[in-house]
Structures are given as structure tokens and as C-alpha cells.
Amino acid sequence: ILRFAGAVPEAFMNLNHTWTKVLGQSYRVPKKVHEYAIDVISQIKTREDVEYKPTNVEGSVIKCVEPDLTLDGTHMILGRCNYHLNRWRHYLMSRHIPWHNPYRPGDLNYNPVGTKIWRAAKSYVKLCRGISIKERELRQMVKNMIADGNITHGMKSKISEMDFEEETDLFGIIASGLFTDSFLTFEKTIEEVFKLTGQSGEMLKNCDDILEDPKCIVGTFHCSPPDEPVLTTDGWISIGELDPNKHRLAGYHRKTNRLTWGGR
Incomplete structure (x- = not known):
């Protein structure tokens, strides 16, 4: 508290x-980070004196005005609560940097990459690259597509009556009769195929490769165990x-x- x-x-x-x-666990951090944390914790006058051990890695503490997200590896931005993360989400969005939280896949507020429109766009990009997609991915893609210019007239409402292979490749897509000739060139941009709105839509407009997981993770400090x-x-x-x-x-x-x- x-x-x-x-x-x-x-x-x-x-x-x-x-x-x-008495909680018997802690987040293990490198030695330098541990020393810095102890200095901060020691400022609390009334507290239970508990010893936490660091890892065997020396590590270092770096203070910076702005994070360098061009560095190699995965970056994690943590806030004390969801409110504190709003400015970081805005920071990332304004710089066209995609982000997610693989540890909270069901929370779409943390996972624009988990929304229906993102999954649909991902299926389209797979087809553009000659990668097969599953039947459910095909149905989800069609459901979220802009019909005009992409789907054969009257076919969007009939897809529920159609049968597909468990995995569908380009030949299956062409043979289905669902799509227009201009769509089947697979040269249209994501914005021409889907109506992009909201947080995930903005991210899709500027994402370099949606088939790769974002390298930036956004989340809160602590998730309490059930006990x-x-x-x-x-x-x-x-x-x-x-x-x-x-x-x-x-x-x-x-x-x-x-x-x-x-x-x-």
C-alpha cells in the first residue's frame, strides 16, 4: 500500500x-536493480523487514527520458495500473510501434492484435504470401471484409451455407467463387479490404509485418495469485x-x- x-x-x-x-516469493532481478530497489524500499519507515535475493546477473540501472525501442530484443512497459499505461499506448501508437500482452490474451484492451479485425487482416496477408488458412479463419476474414469490390455480389450472405476444406489454399479460394477478380490479384492494401477503425485499425495501417508478434509488451506490474x-x-x-x-x-x-x- x-x-x-x-x-x-x-x-x-x-x-x-x-x-x-507472509508472501514467500518475489520478482528476481539483477544485482544492480536489486540494490536500487532496496534503496527505494528502505525509505518506508514502517515496514516488515524481509530479505529478497537478486539473481546471479550483475545487470545495470539506466535512467532515460525516452526509451530506445530500436534496441534488439523484446521491450516491456509496465505501469502501476491501467490508467498509467494510457500515455504509453498513445506514445507507441503515435510512433507506429505495435504492442501486445501475450500474458493476458483475453483482454483486448492490451491486445489489439487479438481483435477480430486484426485476425481477419492476418488471414488476408497469409493468402497474399501463399500461406494456407483454416476454415474458421476464412469465414472470419469474409465476415470482416468490405464487400464492395472484394466479394462477389450476393456471396457474403451465402458463406454460412458453403463447405470448405479444413485448410484452404489459394486454389480453394479461387474455386470458391466468393471473391472478385480484383481481390484475387492479392495486390490490394489492407485498407482496401477491411474497414479499419479503433486502436487495432490504427495499428494495422502502420504495421510493417502483422504476421510477426510485436516486440513491445504493455502491462501492469502485478497479477495477484489466487491464494x-x-x-x-x-x-x-x-x-x-x-x-x-x-x-x-x-x-x-x-x-x-x-x-x-x-x-x-
């Missing part, structure tokens, strides 16, 4: 509870056992300087 986040840690220090859970306890109206409850119809989370009201019970 951090003071700069608007909370007063002392308000939580003397709460009654029947048991204590980590949180304070509720019924005391300390493991996250995995929280009941939205029963438990309310404890919060601290900065203005009134008192504990409050938050929403479910």
Missing part, C-alpha cells in the same frame, strides 16, 4: 485478524475465494482519514 497512490499505510497496520500470510489474501468485510479472504455477492473490499478514504468498505 503506497502513500503516493493516495493511501495511508498506517491505517492498515493495526487491523485485527486471526492469521497472517493471496485481501481485506474484506468478512476479514482476510483469498482472492480465488472472493464472492462478488458477499464480500466488499476495504478501502481508505483519504479526505476523511478513515477506512471505508468499497463496492463488490
Whole structure:
């Protein structure tokens, strides 16, 4: 519980509870990063003194005004909460740098590359490069395509009645009768085939190769394990056992300087 986040840690220090859970894990970091982190943590006056060991790598701490995303390897941008990531998403979008979060594939807010329009465009690019696509990918692609100039008149509504091979190559695409001659040249841009809107649409307009995973990952610092306890109206409850119809989370009201019970 951090003071700069608007909370007063002392308000939580003397709460009654029947048991204590000490977290037995930490993120292992290189030695130099570990030293820097300990210097920061040591500034907290009231805290439990716990020792965390670094990795066996020396490492280094680099302070920079702006990240150099041209460096080799995968880059990860972490924020304390989703709100803090908004400016970084804007930063990346304004520089036409694609990003994703492979650790939260179901959250499309972190994964423009997981949206239906992105997957559809990916299938189109595969066909342009002579790569076969699966039946479900073909149906998804057609569903998201601009019909005018790309799909044979009247065929978009009939695709649900059509049968395809489990994997469809260029010959199958041509034989299907679904597409216009101009589409089958596979020379159209993604913008000519799909209506690009929203975050994923903007990213598609400027992405060099959508078949490659982005090298930049955006996410939050901490994902709590299911056995980590949180304070509720019924005391300390493991996250995995929280009941939205029963438990309310404890919060601290900065203005009134008192504990409050938050929403479910």
C-alpha cells in the first residue's frame, strides 16, 4: 500500500485478524536493480523487514527520458495500473510501434492484435504470401471484409451455407467463387479490404509485418495469485475465494482519514 497512490499505510497496520500470510516469493532481478530497489524500499519507515535475493546477473540501472525501442530484443512497459499505461499506448501508437500482452490474451484492451479485425487482416496477408488458412479463419476474414469490390455480389450472405476444406489454399479460394477478380490479384492494401477503425485499425495501417508478434509488451506490474489474501468485510479472504455477492473490499478514504468498505 503506497502513500503516493493516495493511501495511508498506517491505517492498515493495526487491523485485527486471526492469521497472517507472509508472501514467500518475489520478482528476481539483477544485482544492480536489486540494490536500487532496496534503496527505494528502505525509505518506508514502517515496514516488515524481509530479505529478497537478486539473481546471479550483475545487470545495470539506466535512467532515460525516452526509451530506445530500436534496441534488439523484446521491450516491456509496465505501469502501476491501467490508467498509467494510457500515455504509453498513445506514445507507441503515435510512433507506429505495435504492442501486445501475450500474458493476458483475453483482454483486448492490451491486445489489439487479438481483435477480430486484426485476425481477419492476418488471414488476408497469409493468402497474399501463399500461406494456407483454416476454415474458421476464412469465414472470419469474409465476415470482416468490405464487400464492395472484394466479394462477389450476393456471396457474403451465402458463406454460412458453403463447405470448405479444413485448410484452404489459394486454389480453394479461387474455386470458391466468393471473391472478385480484383481481390484475387492479392495486390490490394489492407485498407482496401477491411474497414479499419479503433486502436487495432490504427495499428494495422502502420504495421510493417502483422504476421510477426510485436516486440513491445504493455502491462501492469502485478497479477495477484489466487491464494493471496485481501481485506474484506468478512476479514482476510483469498482472492480465488472472493464472492462478488458477499464480500466488499476495504478501502481508505483519504479526505476523511478513515477506512471505508468499497463496492463488490
